[in-house]
Amino acid sequence: MSERHLHLGLFLLGTGSHIAGWRMPGAVTSFEDVPAVVAIAREAERALFDLIFIGDNLNADPTAHPSYTSRLEPITLLSAVAMTTSHIGLGATASTTYGDPWSLARAFASLDHISGGRAAWNSVTTSNPQAAANFGKIHPDHARRYEMSAEFIEVAKALWDAWAPDAVVRDHATGAYFDPAKIRPIDHDGTFFKVKGPLNITRAPQGRPVILQAGGSEAGQELAARHADVVFTVTQDQGEAIAFYRGLKARLPKHGRTEADLKILPGVMPVVAETEAEARDKLDTLMGFVGARDALGILGERFNHDFSGDDIDGPIPESLGENDAYHAFASAMLGKARRENMRLKDLANLVAAARGHWVLCGSADQVADTLVDWFESGAADGFNVMPPWFMEGFTDFTRLVVPRLQDRGLFRTAYEGTTLRQSLGLQVPPVGGSVETLAGA
Amino acid sequence: MSERHLHLGLFLLGTGSHIAGWRMPGAVTSFEDVPAVVAIAREAERALFDLIFIGDNLNADPTAHPSYTSRLEPITLLSAVAMTTSHIGLGATASTTYGDPWSLARAFASLDHISGGRAAWNSVTTSNPQAAANFGKIHPDHARRYEMSAEFIEVAKALWDAWAPDAVVRDHATGAYFDPAKIRPIDHDGTFFKVKGPLNITRAPQGRPVILQAGGSEAGQELAARHADVVFTVTQDQGEAIAFYRGLKARLPKHGRTEADLKILPGVMPVVAETEAEARDKLDTLMGFVGARDALGILGERFNHDFSGDDIDGPIPESLGENDAYHAFASAMLGKARRENMRLKDLANLVAAARGHWVLCGSADQVADTLVDWFESGAADGFNVMPPWFMEGFTDFTRLVVPRLQDRGLFRTAYEGTTLRQSLGLQVPPVGGSVETLAGA
Numbered sequence: 001m002s003e004r005h006l007h008l009g010l011f012l013l014g015t016g017s018h019i020a021g022w023r024m025p026g027a028v029t030s031f032e033d034v035p036a037v038v039a040i041a042r043e044a045e046r047a048l049f050d051l052i053f054i055g056d057n058l059n060a061d062p063t064a065h066p067s068y069t070s071r072l073e074p075i076t077l078l079s080a081v082a083m084t085t086s087h088i089g090l091g092a093t094a095s096t097t098y099g100d101p102w103s104l105a106r107a108f109a110s111l112d113h114i115s116g117g118r119a120a121w122n123s124v125t126t127s128n129p130q131a132a133a134n135f136g137k138i139h140p141d142h143a144r145r146y147e148m149s150a151e152f153i154e155v156a157k158a159l160w161d162a163w164a165p166d167a168v169v170r171d172h173a174t175g176a177y178f179d180p181a182k183i184r185p186i187d188h189d190g191t192f193f194k195v196k197g198p199l200n201i202t203r204a205p206q207g208r209p210v211i212l213q214a215g216g217s218e219a220g221q222e223l224a225a226r227h228a229d230v231v232f233t234v235t236q237d238q239g240e241a242i243a244f245y246r247g248l249k250a251r252l253p254k255h256g257r258t259e260a261d262l263k264i265l266p267g268v269m270p271v272v273a274e275t276e277a278e279a280r281d282k283l284d285t286l287m288g289f290v291g292a293r294d295a296l297g298i299l300g301e302r303f304n305h306d307f308s309g310d311d312i313d314g315p316i317p318e319s320l321g322e323n324d325a326y327h328a329f330a331s332a333m334l335g336k337a338r339r340e341n342m343r344l345k346d347l348a349n350l351v352a353a354a355r356g357h358w359v360l361c362g363s364a365d366q367v368a369d370t371l372v373d374w375f376e377s378g379a380a381d382g383f384n385v386m387p388p389w390f391m392e393g394f395t396d397f398t399r400l401v402v403p404r405l406q407d408r409g410l411f412r413t414a415y416e417g418t419t420l421r422q423s424l425g426l427q428v429p430p431v432g433g434s435v436e437t438l439a440g441a
Numbered sequence: 442m443s444e445r446h447l448h449l450g451l452f453l454l455g456t457g458s459h460i461a462g463w464r465m466p467g468a469v470t471s472f473e474d475v476p477a478v479v480a481i482a483r484e485a486e487r488a489l490f491d492l493i494f495i496g497d498n499l500n501a502d503p504t505a506h507p508s509y510t511s512r513l514e515p516i517t518l519l520s521a522v523a524m525t526t527s528h529i530g531l532g533a534t535a536s537t538t539y540g541d542p543w544s545l546a547r548a549f550a551s552l553d554h555i556s557g558g559r560a561a562w563n564s565v566t567t568s569n570p571q572a573a574a575n576f577g578k579i580h581p582d583h584a585r586r587y588e589m590s591a592e593f594i595e596v597a598k599a600l601w602d603a604w605a606p607d608a609v610v611r612d613h614a615t616g617a618y619f620d621p622a623k624i625r626p627i628d629h630d631g632t633f634f635k636v637k638g639p640l641n642i643t644r645a646p647q648g649r650p651v652i653l654q655a656g657g658s659e660a661g662q663e664l665a666a667r668h669a670d671v672v673f674t675v676t677q678d679q680g681e682a683i684a685f686y687r688g689l690k691a692r693l694p695k696h697g698r699t700e701a702d703l704k705i706l707p708g709v710m711p712v713v714a715e716t717e718a719e720a721r722d723k724l725d726t727l728m729g730f731v732g733a734r735d736a737l738g739i740l741g742e743r744f745n746h747d748f749s750g751d752d753i754d755g756p757i758p759e760s761l762g763e764n765d766a767y768h769a770f771a772s773a774m775l776g777k778a779r780r781e782n783m784r785l786k787d788l789a790n791l792v793a794a795a796r797g798h799w800v801l802c803g804s805a806d807q808v809a810d811t812l813v814d815w816f817e818s819g820a821a822d823g824f825n826v827m828p829p830w831f832m833e834g835f836t837d838f839t840r841l842v843v844p845r846l847q848d849r850g851l852f853r854t855a856y857e858g859t860t861l862r863q864s865l866g867l868q869v870p871p872v873g874g875s876v877e878t879l880a881g882a
Binding site: 020022023029030032034038057058059060062063066068069070071072073075076077079080082083084098099100102103106107110111113114133134135136168170172175177178179180183193194195196197198199200201202289291294 | 461463464470471473475479498499500501503504507509510511512513514516517518520521523524525539540541543544547548551552554555574575576577609611613616618619620621624634635636637638639640641642643730732735
């Protein structure tokens with residue numbers, strides 16, 4: 001275990017992951033506040049986090065989390081952040097259902113160049129069916145979205161590999177700039193996409209930008225085992241986390257991958273202070289901002305369910321979770337709520353705190369101990385930290401918890417290099433065989 | 442005339458607009474060199490240019506201009522540039538044929554927020570049919586592309602208007618964050634696009650990002666008269682430029698617009714030095730890098746024509762220009778070449794210098810005099826400056842020509858404000874009536 005080190009991601013929501021985080025005294029109040037986002041990213045870099053990571057959605061719902069309703073486009077935002085940071089990885093969410101592989105592969109290659117090898121793509125299939133109406137499309141069902149996604153990612157990888165590393169000649173004497181034999185089309189003609197390629201951008205510093213993934217369903221786990229470098233999970237329970245971790249890692253060998261090739265980072269909302277009592281006070285303040293009806297709204301957004309006919313003090317409606325328009329990992333939370341005979345209100349409050357993510361509230365030592373225990377018990381390779389608000393909700397963690405992880409020798413005290421792959425201990429993928437073969441022909 | 446001032450745009454190609462600019466001593470040699478791009482943008486801002494502007498293409502052709510074949514995605518790149526500049530406008534090219542209005546409107550609103558109101562969209566229809574193969578599509582013909590474009594721009598404008606300026610409430614006491622009545626869907630259901638809206642981003646600082654356009658065809662001019670704030674043109678001849686200027690400005694009233702609402706900036710490649718002889722030497726050096734066969738390659742790229750069966754010392758092939766897969770303004774250059782009985786080689790060299798743009802070579806006084814004459818004769822509202830290489834090919838202009846324009850009282854000595862609309866003297870568009878009406882209902 002001595003060689004295994006924790007990895008930390010920051011889930012970057014400008015108003016914090018708690019829906020009412022913006023109401024905390026002195027909190028950042030807008031996700032469109034670019035100087036605030038830059039300050040958050042710099043704090044994460046100062047604390048030596050592996051990456052910051054931005055979620056996304058493709059529709060506006062004014063009743064949802066403020067940072068989901070008004071937000072900057074993630075790749076654009078992270079390109080700006082790239083110029084004000086130097087080492088931290090930059091993960092942007094982008095959909096394989098409502099985009100095209102050529103444009104997306106190009107944008108991430110661009111971000112990788114701009115950041116000097118720090119780009120990551122959080123590949124999602126877009127669960128919310130309301131997105132479809134912004135694109136004049138019918139929302140594909142879960143199975144079809146994952147089939148599309150698998151093909152989309154294959155195409156993106158092929159596009160990233162289509163320029164050989166030595167395709168640029170740039171010979172001042174002869175005037176030759178490119179070696180056209182080292183820039184090959186991919187000629188993809190699949191079920192969902194037809195893409196000739198290549199990109200009009202040279203090979204990215206990381207070869208391929210890092211791929212993040214968060215699907216917890218069977219299809220999502222298969223996709224992750226095949227393509228993802230990092231997986232974010234939603235979990236409330238250490239035993240479940242260990243089972244998930246083992247199950248997903250066990251899927252890797254059949255894709256020719258090892259356990260070290262995929263990092264699993266459960267999401268955690270830390271509410272931390274010097275003492276447990278202070279931490280509890282902070283969480284109480286946060287939860288005091290959320291009415292039961294507001295919490296029900298969040299639950300509805302999470303499960304794409306209309307609760308207007310339901311009794312908030314009554315049982316959880318049986319129809320909840322019947323459609324597939326929610327993240328698969330939310331089903332674990334629903335299962336827990338049903339097992340524990342929760343009232344609808346209880347489930348709503350559970351989800352309101354961190355959209356169903358694990359809330360870890362305690363003293364600095366308690367929080368550090370718990371994270372280390374999860375890490376050492378094989379529940380996690382690290383954590384996706386979701387501060388309830390900024391900046392204090394984050395600096396509490398960087399100031400109090402990170403040094404404790406470092407003291408135990410489990411977290412870096414300096415960046416290993418300048419690229420995200422170096423931070424994660426991931427190899428730069430070799431150039432695809434087809435390119436090499438064709439170039440040499 | 443005392444109130445009329447010149448506007449200057451910089452056409453930002455990292456290796457310069459001359460195809461062989463990168464071979465000049467000390468030149469920037471890659472458009473993917475982000476620090477170089479930043480330095481260029483900062484020099485343009487130091488010289489008080491209105492905007493920098495990046496072209497784009499959606500395919501890779503290793504035989505074309507180096508900066509067309511390997512380039513960063515423009516919006517991503519300009520988002521990075523936004524963080525290292527404070528006043529200069531940031532124009533990114535994006536296609537209405539191979540993109541979707543919701544994503545594009547969102548990306549430009551994002552860039553406008555990040556830059557504090559400096560975003561501009563150079564709206565193009567993508568003339569090169571080779572782009573289609575990267576999107577699994579059939580390339581629409583010229584007429585259809587312009588019909589799509591008109592609808593696309595209408596949708597984008599509606600999306601930018603769909604958030605009222607006061608839609609964000611952010612009331613700490615009550616917890617209300619948005620006023621949902623001030624965030625309206627657009628419910629667009631047209632010939633080419635079906636878009637519900639709204640965007641998931643608040644109203645941009647400029648209301649609507651500035652719209653740039655470059656089409657010279659009848660359809661292109663109509664589109665510009667209706668939607669564009671700035672038009673870039675390709676012209677070699679002052680008389681033609683005056684006629685184009687008058688014709689386009691005359692189209693404005695029927696769209697309820699005035700002459701001041703649309704700025705016309707002809708493209709010009711300045712080759713300038715203290716003396717005319719020195720400038721000629723520089724141009725000779727540049728042209729010495731271009732072989733006749735290379736020039737033919739550029740001509741072929743410009744007109745999407747295969748010259749492999751043609752005699753370079755012979756006449757211009759009659760079939761050249763028969764298809765529509767080239768920028769309409771190139772037809773003026775072809776007309777000129779035919780009227781003057783040019784050989785194929787002569788036309789190729791003309792195009793090779795600046796892809797058909799006007800090359801203005803001379804002493805600082807000669808260049809300044811000529812630009813002022815064009816401006817005062819009603820051929821231009823300013824110029825789209827296309828340096829043949831960077832940095833010297835640009836600093837020759839900022840160092841020698843800009844001060845002369847300022848001395849004559851025709852160019853600013855300080856920025857008028859912080860947004861591109863302020864630099865261009867353009868109003869922030871009022872919020873669309875539908876939004877106001879619905880919000881008040």
